[in-house]
Amino acid sequence: MQSPTSTDPLQRERDHLAASRAALRAMREDVEALDLSDVTGTWVSAQVLRNQIEQRIAALADLAHTPLFFGRLDYLHAISEELAEGGSGERFYIGRRHVHDADGDPMVIDWRAPVSQPFYRASRKDPLDVEKRRRFGYTGGELTAYEDENLSDPAETDTRSALLAAEIEKPRVGPMRDIVATIQPEQDEIVRADVTGTVCVQGAPGTGKTAVGLHRVAYLLYAHRERLARTGTLVIGPNRSFLQYIEQVLPALGEVDVAQSTVQELVGHVEVRGTDSARSATLKGDARMAEVLRRAVRSGISLPTEPCVVVRGSRRWRVPAYELTEIIEELKSREIRYGAAGEALPQRIAHAVLVKMEHGGEAPDDRVQDAVARNAAVKAVVKECWPPVDPVKLVHRLLSDPEFLAACAEGVLDEEEQRAVLWPRPARSPRTAPWTEADAVLVDEATDLVQRTVSLGHVVVDEAQDLSPMQYRAVGRRCTTGSATVLGDLAQGTTPWATASWDEALHHLGKSAAHVEELTQGFRVPEEVIVYASRLLPAIAPGLAPASSVREAPGSLTVTPVAEGSELVEAVVAACRRALDREGSTGLIAADARLPLLAEALTAAGLPFLAPGDETTAQARLTLVPASLAKGLEYDYVVLDEPAAVVAGEPDERTGLRRLYVALTRAVSGLAVLHAEPLPEQLAGV
Numbered sequence: 001m002q003s004p005t006s007t008d009p010l011q012r013e014r015d016h017l018a019a020s021r022a023a024l025r026a027m028r029e030d031v032e033a034l035d036l037s038d039v040t041g042t043w044v045s046a047q048v049l050r051n052q053i054e055q056r057i058a059a060l061a062d063l064a065h066t067p068l069f070f071g072r073l074d075y076l077h078a079i080s081e082e083l084a085e086g087g088s089g090e091r092f093y094i095g096r097r098h099v100h101d102a103d104g105d106p107m108v109i110d111w112r113a114p115v116s117q118p119f120y121r122a123s124r125k126d127p128l129d130v131e132k133r134r135r136f137g138y139t140g141g142e143l144t145a146y147e148d149e150n151l152s153d154p155a156e157t158d159t160r161s162a163l164l165a166a167e168i169e170k171p172r173v174g175p176m177r178d179i180v181a182t183i184q185p186e187q188d189e190i191v192r193a194d195v196t197g198t199v200c201v202q203g204a205p206g207t208g209k210t211a212v213g214l215h216r217v218a219y220l221l222y223a224h225r226e227r228l229a230r231t232g233t234l235v236i237g238p239n240r241s242f243l244q245y246i247e248q249v250l251p252a253l254g255e256v257d258v259a260q261s262t263v264q265e266l267v268g269h270v271e272v273r274g275t276d277s278a279r280s281a282t283l284k285g286d287a288r289m290a291e292v293l294r295r296a297v298r299s300g301i302s303l304p305t306e307p308c309v310v311v312r313g314s315r316r317w318r319v320p321a322y323e324l325t326e327i328i329e330e331l332k333s334r335e336i337r338y339g340a341a342g343e344a345l346p347q348r349i350a351h352a353v354l355v356k357m358e359h360g361g362e363a364p365d366d367r368v369q370d371a372v373a374r375n376a377a378v379k380a381v382v383k384e385c386w387p388p389v390d391p392v393k394l395v396h397r398l399l400s401d402p403e404f405l406a407a408c409a410e411g412v413l414d415e416e417e418q419r420a421v422l423w424p425r426p427a428r429s430p431r432t433a434p435w436t437e438a439d440a441v442l443v444d445e446a447t448d449l450v451q452r453t454v455s456l457g458h459v460v461v462d463e464a465q466d467l468s469p470m471q472y473r474a475v476g477r478r479c480t481t482g483s484a485t486v487l488g489d490l491a492q493g494t495t496p497w498a499t500a501s502w503d504e505a506l507h508h509l510g511k512s513a514a515h516v517e518e519l520t521q522g523f524r525v526p527e528e529v530i531v532y533a534s535r536l537l538p539a540i541a542p543g544l545a546p547a548s549s550v551r552e553a554p555g556s557l558t559v560t561p562v563a564e565g566s567e568l569v570e571a572v573v574a575a576c577r578r579a580l581d582r583e584g585s586t587g588l589i590a591a592d593a594r595l596p597l598l599a600e601a602l603t604a605a606g607l608p609f610l611a612p613g614d615e616t617t618a619q620a621r622l623t624l625v626p627a628s629l630a631k632g633l634e635y636d637y638v639v640l641d642e643p644a645a646v647v648a649g650e651p652d653e654r655t656g657l658r659r660l661y662v663a664l665t666r667a668v669s670g671l672a673v674l675h676a677e678p679l680p681e682q683l684a685g686v
């Protein structure tokens with residue numbers, strides 16, 4: 001298949017692609033040919049092996065539309081084998097996965113291997129021993145072009161990469177794509193940051209935070225596969241539509257074992273059926289609640305007034321009340337979970353009994369200690385002094401019983417705050433209680449106070465700016481022994497408790513040592529649109545610098561006043577039609593309250609539409625998006641209905657303007673703003 005005689009460089013690259021594809025096919029066939037009939041062991045272990053093999057076969061699939069390699073590095077000097085997946089030499093093809101030939105020599109190197117890193121980082125200023133960097137252009141699965149940078153040639157100057165520009169301009173039909181071929185140096189720094197440290201990324205809309213977070217998981221899984229396979233990884237997003245939008249990125253990078261969840265799903269100990277006022281949700285999300293819960297969990301601990309008398313055979317052993325008190329006080333002072341301390345208590349009392357037995361001339365062994373720990377008298381002391389705590393029942397009581405709350409919140413919440421935290425009416429039982437989302441987080445905290453939450457190896461939390469301190473704590477306890485990647489934009493915080501500073505957020509997460517990186521180069525929103533949206537920044541996040549954009553697209557922004565409110569819907573539908581005449585996806589974003597009206601109008605106009613998170617296809621390219629769900633999503637064209645209504649849909653002006661900022665920054669190619677009411681003053685006059 002290889003045609004070594006070809007002098008056409010493009011043909012030579014195509015030959016390498018064809019040979020790599022054949023090698024990948026051979027790798028897959030090797031796995032498929034594995035004969036499992038001889039596998040000894042249990043049925044279960046055979047089944048596990050079979051599953052692993054199936055996964056491996058799936059991972060070796062040659063995806064018709066994704067190029068097997070997208071870059072090539074020619075080094076000045078030969079590279080050692082340990083940096084290059086067993087390969088050596090000066091030339092390496094960089095792709096989504098490792099491919100080797102029949103002799104085991106690599107034909108394509110995984111983008112995450114150390115030898116691939118200069119593909120993303122090398123510059124003319126710092127060529128990292130790279131002589132030439134080549135980027136490949138594809139149409140479908142066909143290699144159609146390449147672009148070279150001779151990094152070590154002082155005569156050559158920087159030009160903007162046309163292939164990179166084309167990649168960014170590609171219409172956005174379908175779910176989010178990976179960006180392995182075009183990760184930028186400042187993004188790569190975050191992607192490859194050390195697994196032991198937590199990284200926090202502040203970035204304006206479209207700077208690639210989500211993309212970077214997902215690629216970081218893929219990188220960490222490559223670099224620390226065994227450790228993370230054992231401990232697990234998790235990606236947390238704001239809602240299901242968002243998770244659906246991003247869910248295919250990691251599988252496309254060959255990583256199928258990463259869990260994805262919302263914070264709400266993580267803390268699903270109770271069925272949420274109530275809602276809080278902004279005030280009570282903010283209070284329940286306040287970190288002070290952690291102290292209230294800590295006291296609540298320990299509120300049942302009491303000190304004994306009677307001795308514990310254990311009868312064994314003809315003898316009675318007596319642990320006096322003061323000694324029991326010492327044991328309990330010692331357990332209270334230790335940093336162990338309530339449940340673990342409760343389990344330790346009978347053993348401690350039994351130990352005290354054993355000491356007395358020894359003094360009494362007996363020689364008890366461990367079995368005796370266990371038996372004493374199970375003795376009814378010991379159990380009775382434990383039940384009385386260190387009663388078991390059911391976290392759900394405990395929080396139910398805390399939110400229903402003003403006196404109990406007052407006792408636990410003394411000096412922490414004032415009276416007015418306590419009233420705001422209580423449910424409006426006490427709930428009869430935990431089963432029927434009007435649990436809210438914030439309550440579920442309290443139950444999670446209480447659960448962790450009783451029994452330590454299992455920590456994962458790495459957690460990525462996206463759109464973090466919307467989390468409350470108590471939610472940060474919930475995320476933090478899922479990575480106490482691991483690390484986190486925290487992604488967000490303070491300007492896009494739309495919850496009443498939105499993050500004001502990353503330092504504070506990291507403190508609640510339990511990762512104060514993390515450093516904050518900033519991404520400012522925008523890949524989604526065209527310059528004209530981001531400049532317009534950034535006019536809101538002084539009002540919504542005064543400290544933040546506006547993002548730049550890698551793309552200029554003159555004419556990408558239109559702002560159209562409509563004289564009569566009654567004509568607005570019609571004008572919006574017409575704008576959607578115009579957008580749909582172009583290639584790619586269209587999102588119609590509107591205040592949540594205006595959705596029914598617009599849905600009806602679209603249906604009447606014969607325009608089918610999807611809900612956010614539904615996958616856009618070539619046939620269904622229009623999505624009707626409530627402003628409250630627009631965060632994190634993007635469309636080629638956005639029609640934005642009545643900005644004033646988006647602002648008015650929020651409890652206060654700053655949150656309203658932030659919601660509007662989110663809506664204004666979803667477009668890749670064009671944004672059409674239509675309004676009948678006056679625009680917010682910052683946006684008046686284009």
Ligand SMILES: Nc1ncnc2c1ncn2[C@@H]1O[C@H](COP(=O)(O)OP(=O)(O)OP(=O)(O)O)[C@@H](O)[C@H]1O
Pocket residue numbers: 167168177178179182183184187203204205206207208209210211212489523524631632633634665
């Ligand atoms: N290096 C890159 N090369 C090509 N495309 C990129 C690159 N970085 C980001 N993008 C694209 O830019 C778009 C925005 O990225 P992403 O959604 O990750 O941004 P974000 O910072 O999370 O935005 P938001 O704050 O709005 O949630 C996506 O389509 C992403 O694929």
